[in-house]
Amino acid sequence: MWILLQIELFKIFKRPRTYIAFGAIAAIVFLIQVALKFDGKSYIDLLLSNLDGSFEMDDEFKSKMLNGYLICFVILNTLLIQMPLLVALIAGDSIAGEANMGTLRLSLTKPVSRTEYMFVKFMASVIYTVALLVWMALLALLGSILIFGVNDMVILRSRGLEVIESFDIWWRYVAAFGYAAVALTTVSALAFLLSVFAENSIGPIIATMSIVIVFTILSEMNIPIYDRTVKPYLFTSHMVAWKGFFYMKSNAEGATITGSVENLPAIMRSLLILVIYIGLFFSTAVWVFRKKDILT
């Protein structure tokens, strides 16, 4: 199994198209960092303009706000919405791409069971997803820390500003990136499932993105009838729950509690729903593929 996984990873990382996603992430992160380096104050002013007049900040506070941790949070907010496309590029190609190249039939005449084959293919796309996130973490978190330095992190919430002390941030980012990995794996599993039905990779990639876009629109829509009937069951409603790791509990006096997470059970419930989706997508893909006649 390990050898098969090595083969899959070798094939993925030997293809130039694999690096498009890494290049795109580097470009976007770099552009955000450059923009905030030269015009960060305007950005902070824009953020604070949503608050009422009682929050008057001096320039020193604003410059402390603009630190590596906040920049990473901004980048995560921006990029995690776009990353499904980058993930679908590889996952949607896993089976359909092999069928298109004609290598699927040769591979399946080798003494490898179809379940094993699917498992290593999926694992390879999960590893690719994690690699993308690690790359993003390196650029967005470490890169921003190097450029902007560290300080306490200020989070804007509807009820006002919350400050997370700098020593209380790292574990939140680890948890957030871990959660994002599961969220993107859900998209990867969907693209992987659709890939089984197609004979070229364009179809599954477009279909995956269409589903993600439609589900995201439904998740974001403020129509009461959908709130309890549809939204809780859409995986896209749960993909953004990583933000919850940056929301803290408050004590009776209204002060935030260091090391706390406001609604951990809700995050765990969302995580469970995503894991169920992954299991459902993957097991359906295996079931279909095991029965499929290879005619390409």
Place this chain on the structure above:
Amino acid sequence: MSLIIEVKSLCKQFGDFRAVDDLSFTVEAGQVYGFLGQNGAGKSTTIRMLLTLIKPTSGTIEIFGMNLEKHRKEILRQTGAVIERPDLYKYLTALENLRIFTAMSGCRIPERKLMDQLEMVGLAERAHSKVKTYSQGMKQRLGIATALVHDPQLIILDEPTNGLDPQGITDIRNLIIRLSKEMKKTLVISSHLLSEMELIADSMLIIDKGKKLVEGMVSDLFNPSETIVELQTTNDELSLQQIKDSVFAGYLKGLRNDCILLQIHKNDIPAVMKSLMDMGIPVISFNSRYSLEDYFLSLTTGNLYVDTAAN
């Protein structure tokens, strides 16, 4: 001789279409087994069922004495195959492709042996070139190298000479003969190049519309010594009458496309030809022809003789 493949009552239904219909055949160890049929006859479907790419609707397949469904891995470990086009990873080199498919076959083969394999198919010098730079013939040879690299006992080649130039066809033919005669491998080969099959196959199976038409040793099924002769004269009707009235009337098979057809044993051709000339029949040309192609077409179309030029 032991049986390598035993297929019983194999059927494959795609919706309303029956691609393979109650097909049974056996392949013995060490044979070159020709698998013949027109396009759409069910050859590729059968071969794909032998390689577990397509699930049979009914019937059983035993290879090396084991049930294919139950012992898929053990069987495929001893089997090598090229199905239709030898599609490989074009963005990888020949050596990388070979390494991948060797590993997938469950083998650990040193680099030197992989290079030997490429040497055998004449690709050692281009081992580090990407496959996308290869010609069709080179891809075909690399495909065969990937099928042979784990030293399988059974080799299944579906249209191995597709898209090759005459030199490429000769090279593949020589390789097949070498695999069979020197390395004692069992080969199942489907091809539409019947003249090629005539040269290399020991046994053959001809199928049409998914059904078996005939199976057996090439030497038993097809006797090229009983040849058809096309006789062209300046006056076919007169010549035909003269032949009917002569001792050669028994050889007469009819008139087709301005040719009188005679079925004669090869050894009798010189004597018959001389006698016809002596009878004053104005012969323009005297063309002996009877190939596996004629035999195949006669079986699949139901006619004893088929004008291949018209097909």
